[in-house]
Amino acid sequence: MRVSQNGGAARDPDAVARFVEEFALLLNESGIxxxxxxxxxxxxxxxRGRLTAAQLAEQLGVSPAAISGAVRYLxxxxxxxxxxxxxxxxxxxxxxDDPWYEAIMSRDKELVRWQSMLEExxxxxxxxxxxxxxxxxxxxxxxxxxxxxxxxxxxxxxxxQRG
Amino acid sequence: MRVSQNGGAARDPDAVARFVEEFALLLNESGIxxxxxxxxxxxxxxxRGRLTAAQLAEQLGVSPAAISGAVRYLxxxxxxxxxxxxxxxxxxxxxxDDPWYEAIMSRDKELVRWQSMLEExxxxxxxxxxxxxxxxxxxxxxxxxxxxxxxxxxxxxxxxQRG
DNA sequence: TTCTAACTTCACAACTTTGTGAAACCAGTG
DNA sequence: CACTGGTTTCACAAAGTTGTGAAGTTAGAA
Numbered sequence: 001m002r003v004s005q006n007g008g009a010a011r012d013p014d015a016v017a018r019f020v021e022e023f024a025l026l027l028n029e030s031g032i033x034x035x036x037x038x039x040x041x042x043x044x045x046x047x048r049g050r051l052t053a054a055q056l057a058e059q060l061g062v063s064p065a066a067i068s069g070a071v072r073y074l075x076x077x078x079x080x081x082x083x084x085x086x087x088x089x090x091x092x093x094x095x096x097d098d099p100w101y102e103a104i105m106s107r108d109k110e111l112v113r114w115q116s117m118l119e120e121x122x123x124x125x126x127x128x129x130x131x132x133x134x135x136x137x138x139x140x141x142x143x144x145x146x147x148x149x150x151x152x153x154x155x156x157x158x159x160x161q162r163g
Numbered sequence: 164m165r166v167s168q169n170g171g172a173a174r175d176p177d178a179v180a181r182f183v184e185e186f187a188l189l190l191n192e193s194g195i196x197x198x199x200x201x202x203x204x205x206x207x208x209x210x211r212g213r214l215t216a217a218q219l220a221e222q223l224g225v226s227p228a229a230i231s232g233a234v235r236y237l238x239x240x241x242x243x244x245x246x247x248x249x250x251x252x253x254x255x256x257x258x259x260d261d262p263w264y265e266a267i268m269s270r271d272k273e274l275v276r277w278q279s280m281l282e283e284x285x286x287x288x289x290x291x292x293x294x295x296x297x298x299x300x301x302x303x304x305x306x307x308x309x310x311x312x313x314x315x316x317x318x319x320x321x322x323x324q325r326g
Numbered sequence: 327t328t329c330t331a332a333c334t335t336c337a338c339a340a341c342t343t344t345g346t347g348a349a350a351c352c353a354g355t356g
Numbered sequence: 357c358a359c360t361g362g363t364t365t366c367a368c369a370a371a372g373t374t375g376t377g378a379a380g381t382t383a384g385a386a
Contacts, residue, residue, distance in 0.1 A: 011294075015287030023280055031194040034344065044301075045284065047293040053363065066345050068364050089354055089361055095297075100304045117186055121208065124178030130210040131174075134258075137323070138207075141263045144319050152315075156307050160300070197374065216333060229375050231334050252331055252384050 016045050020060075035062070035070040039093075040079060049095035050083075056093065078106050101153060108149055115142045179208050183223075198225070198233040202256075203242060212258035213246075219256065241269050264316060271312055278305045 020041040027037035042059050043049055051059070053067045060067075071093050074080040079102065083092045096102040122135035183204040190200035201223050206212055214222070216230045223230075234256050237243040242265065246255045259265040285298035 011289040011292060012287050016284070019280070019284040019287050023284060026277055026280065029194050031192050044297060045288050045294050047288075049294075049297065054361095063346055064363065065347080065365080069345080072364090087354070089352095089363095091363075100301060114189055117182070117189065121179070121182040121186060124175050124182050125208050125210075126174040129174060131208050131212075134207060134212065138263060140323070141319065144322060145315075148315060148318070152308075152311060155311070156304065159307060160303070217331095226376055227333065228335080228377080232375080235334090250384070252333090252382095254333075 020045055033070075033073060035066050036073040036079075038062075039067065039070040040074060043080065043093065043095050044099075049099075050092050052090045052092055054090070079103060101156075104149065104153070108146060111142050111146065115139050115146075118142070183208055196233075196236060198229050199236040199242075201225075202230065202233040203237060206243065206256065206258050207262075212262075213255050215253045215255055217253070242266060264319075267312065267316070271309060274305045274309065278302050278309075281305070 020038065023044070024034070024037040024041040027040060028034055032040070038060050039056055042056055043051060053064055053071065056067045056071075057064050071080065071082065074093075075082060078096075079099065080093050080095060083094055084090070085092075118135050118139035122132045122139065125131040125135060127133075127136070183201065186207070187197070187200040187204040190203060191197055195203070202219055205219055205222050206214060216227055216234065219230045219234075220227050234243065234245065237256075238245060241259075242262070243256050243258060246257055247253070248255070281298050281302035285295045285302065288294040288298060290296075290299070
């Protein structure tokens, strides 16, 4: 009976289930709705990073309907994909190949919306006002981050290849 | 009557109010609760970046109780500060000097929590498992971003001084 | 000290989100 | 085509969030 000395290769199901719920809370705090967050966390702890809807429902202890809504959201924000093998009746939901890269890029696309809204806000407040200048600076900040992202990801990749 | 040709210094109150609500929705999508998001947006469009609780309540059309809860949250996550002048009965709530810098740093502190949780998750899944390795990589990713932040902020500052 | 402006806390109604079970739909198999 | 496994949609109850009004607390001024 493997109790808690999980220093090796063995998976500790209780600890894993706990991690899923706790990590899902973090994801939820970042704006991902509850069920999608739990679903994403469940995929992350799966060895192949892919599960069927029925497996997700079983592992998370929820109904198939809840999974249906969750995966719809995660596909919409491009954090997972749906696949089906020929001859198989079941959908498989998978993490992307480089999930964090995709998550960052997906969030970056979202920040384009922020930028245009900040531009509108600056105009509304008056471009020569202090508030207008503050909003313009915020816009420039996000544009700056946007420009820095490719380099950042390149450096990340280089580091991972090296280590 | 200034209608909509807001190309100059003049503030368009209707457009500003609209911006506040729309920008607050974006902030809310990022995980900031509704009322704190609206409150932060209201501070951002104020010329001095500071307002009293009563002013916030008036501008957002809500009760003082709602402002009380909102500013408590924003102070807790270190997005605003409370100040009071000697002899004044009123609290003033202010944006920080460099709000986006502070927001990023505040979020970075939060990501330390993510890192330790991912480490636990990797251990729970088994360090030699595919899932364990995926979670470890995620942890390394956040550590990498953490290490890159000072450089990023330096470059941002340099760009703003230059231009 | 009294007065009261300014803000906070509390109980709770209203609204939103969440996830269910049942029904409906889709698609693979024989 | 019929059958049914697998998933989605829908109506809705339950749980959670939000913001209010009233009461309570704090602190500045006289």
